[in-house]
Each structure stands twice: as structure tokens, then as C-alpha cells.
Amino acid sequence: MGSSNSKPVQQEVHQATPKPNPELDKPWRKFDWGQKEALKEKLENFSLSFQDVKDIKILVAGQIGAGKSSFINSINSAFQGRISARALVDAAGGGSRSFTRNLKGFTIRNGKKSLPFVFKDIMGLEADALAGSQTDDIINAVFGHVKDGYKFNVEQALTHKDQHYTSDPTLSDQAFCLVYIVAADTVHFTDDKLIDKLKIIRQTISDKGIPQVIVMTKVDEACPLVNKDLRKIYTSKKIKEKIQMCSDKIGVPLSNIFPVKNYHDEIDTEDDIDALILKALEQIVQIADDVLVDIKS
Ligand SMILES: Nc1nc2c(ncn2[C@@H]2O[C@H](COP(=O)(O)OP(=O)(O)O)[C@@H](O)[C@H]2O)c(=O)[nH]1
Ligand SMILES: [Mg+2]
Numbered sequence: 394m395g396s397s398n399s400k401p402v403q404q405e406v407h408q409a410t411p412k413p414n415p416e417l418d419k420p421w422r423k424f425d426w427g428q429k430e431a432l433k434e435k436l437e438n439f440s441l442s443f444q445d446v447k448d449i450k451i452l453v454a455g456q457i458g459a460g461k462s463s464f465i466n467s468i469n470s471a472f473q474g475r476i477s478a479r480a481l482v483d484a485a486g487g488g489s490r491s492f493t494r495n496l497k498g499f500t501i502r503n504g505k506k507s508l509p510f511v512f513k514d515i516m517g518l519e520a521d522a523l524a525g526s527q528t529d530d531i532i533n534a535v536f537g538h539v540k541d542g543y544k545f546n547v548e549q550a551l552t553h554k555d556q557h558y559t560s561d562p563t564l565s566d567q568a569f570c571l572v573y574i575v576a577a578d579t580v581h582f583t584d585d586k587l588i589d590k591l592k593i594i595r596q597t598i599s600d601k602g603i604p605q606v607i608v609m610t611k612v613d614e615a616c617p618l619v620n621k622d623l624r625k626i627y628t629s630k631k632i633k634e635k636i637q638m639c640s641d642k643i644g645v646p647l648s649n650i651f652p653v654k655n656y657h658d659e660i661d662t663e664d665d666i667d668a669l670i671l672k673a674l675e676q677i678v679q680i681a682d683d684v685l686v687d688i689k690s
Pocket of ligand 1: 463
């Protein structure tokens with residue numbers, strides 16, 4: 394006994410364990426950084442597969458401060474070639490209340506004309522707000538039951554008796570894609586209630602053929618590598634992990650998840666930011682248009 398006391402203190406060998414490389418050898422998704430102009434042109438000349446529908450409505454949902462309004466603004470900025478801020482951004486970075494509470498459509502413009510894409514920025518989805526109300530509101534908004542100008546009430550879902558409820562929506566009222574925005578720097582998905590809500594929404598809309606896309610914002614905040622060089626977005630292990638986690642938790646396939654950096658403090662547009670934003674938009678529009686192809690046939 395007590396022999397352990399006499400054990401010679403081992404000299405600690407300071408051998409620096411090599412830090413794991415935060416970067417992958419190869420990008421996990423191929424991305425052409427020079428495609429901005431081609432994407433812009435393609436989107437500017439996009440015509441919908443179903444002439445009965447005037448424009449593609451895309452509903453944008455996500456937690457407060459996730460970057461919903463900034464994403465819509467970034468799309469506009471990419472087309473205008475200057476920073477645009479039509480959808481109001483909550484500069485406080487998302488307080489306890491959602492800045493956007495009225496359902497409102499934003500048409501994307503390229504300076505000359507309106508493009509056939511309308512984004513609807515919906516209130517933030519909060520985990521602890523009353524049970525089903527937000528889930529119902531979002532589902533109703535996707536299916537075109539919610540009139541523009543409706544002010545969402547976190548405590549009560551819109552009912553069919555309300556004057557803002559459209560009981561018989563046309564194809565043009567309906568959204569053909571739900572874009573769920575998550576911020577890369579805060580995506581943990583430890584909140585089961587939120588995950589449950591997201592699952593209910595995804596299942597309900599996908600039963601009616603409406604796809605869901607995830608746009609992951611704030612990649613610059615989540616990964617120092619990407620903060621320094623946006624082109625590392627597809628080789629950053631951190632970003633890849635986060636994308637994988639989103640896919641696993643919400644059940645959206647990896648191919649429907651797009652990491653982006655929104656314009657937030659820039660004063661001029663940048664080709665690399667534009668390329669990612671426009672690519673995400675192209676995919677969203679394509680996915681939404683595929684729904685129209687199905688409806689038409
Ligand atoms: N660094 C960084 N900040 C962002 C990004 N997207 C949004 N933000 C900031 O996050 C805050 C909340 O954004 P906002 O668009 O109002 O979120 P919303 O509540 O989902 O509409 C604002 O201060 C934005 O400037 C991004 O990609 N990177
Ligand atoms: Mg907003």
C-alpha cells in the first residue's frame with residue numbers, strides 16, 4: 394500500500410497530436426464557381442411548364458433569425474447586381490418575436506422585368522409556441538389557403554371561418570415548394586418538438602406532392618475556413634456534417650439541401666455569393682416546376 398505514491402512522475406512528452414484537417418481532400422459536391430452568368434440567364438428566361446400558372450410560389454419558413462428575409466433579399470441582389478433589401482431584415486439578429494408576421498409575396502426582379510418566382514416569407518417557426526397552430530398555418534399557407542396580408546397569430550391557427558382563409562385555392566394560390574431555412578451556426582436539432590413539427594409539415598405536404606428544400610444560411614458564421622474563403626464551402630468538414638445532420642433529422646435528401654451565404658454586411662455583390670444563391674434558386678425553381686409537370690400530365 395502507498396506504493397503508488399513512490400511512483401516516479403512520468404515526464405510528459407509534449408508531442409503535438411496533429412489536429413484533424415478541417416478540410417476534405419475533395420469537395421463532396423461538384424460546384425462550378427464560374428456559372429453565375431449562365432445561371433442568371435437561365436433563370437431570367439425560365440418559363441413554367443404549365444401555362445395556367447402565372448408564377449411559381451415558394452414558401453419560406455424557418456426559425457426567427459435564420460435568415461429567411463436575407464435569403465430573399467440575396468436572390469434579389471444577385472439579379473440586380475446591387476444589394477437589395479426589400480424583405481425587411483431583423484437587424485437585431487432575431488429577437489424573441491418574428492419580425493415578419495404578415496404573409497406577403499415578394500416577386501423577384503432583374504431590374505428590367507419581374508421573374509415568374511414569388512417568395513412568401515412566413516413567420517418564424519418556434520419550437521415552444523403552442524402545439525399545432527404554427528404547423529397548421531404553414532401547411533395551410535403551402536396549400537394556398539392563406540390570403541396575403543394575413544397576420545399570423547402564434548397562439549391560434551387560421552381557421553376556415555376567417556376572412557383570410559381561401560377555401561378553394563387555385564393552382565396559382567398554391568406553393569410548389571417549401572423552403573426551410575436553417576442557420577448553420579445554430580443548427581443543433583436537439584429540440585424534439587421542433588423536429589416533430591418539421592416532420593409533420595414535411596409528411597403532410599409531400600403526401601400532396603409538394604417537395605421541401607433546405608437552405609442552410611450563415612455558413613460564414615459556422616466555419617472559419619468558409620468565412621475566409623467561401624469556395625471552401627464544399628470541402629469544409631463542418632459544413633458537410635451540418636448538412637448531413639439536417640438531412641438525417643428532418644428527412645430531406647442531401648440533394649435537396651443547399652448551403653449559402655446571404656448578403657448581410659456587404660455593400661457590393663460578389664460573384665461567389667451570387668453563384669451559390671443562384672444555384673440554390675435554380676434548384677428550387679426546377680424542383681417546384683417538376684410539380685407543375687406532374688399536375689399537367
Ligand atoms: N453572417 C451572416 N449573417 C446572416 C446571414 N443571413 C442572415 N444573416 C443575419 O442574421 C440576422 C437575421 O436575418 P433575417 O433575414 O432577418 O432572419 P429571419 O428572421 O429568418 O427573416 C440578420 O442580422 C442578418 O443580417 C448569413 O448568411 N451570414
Ligand atoms: Mg424575416
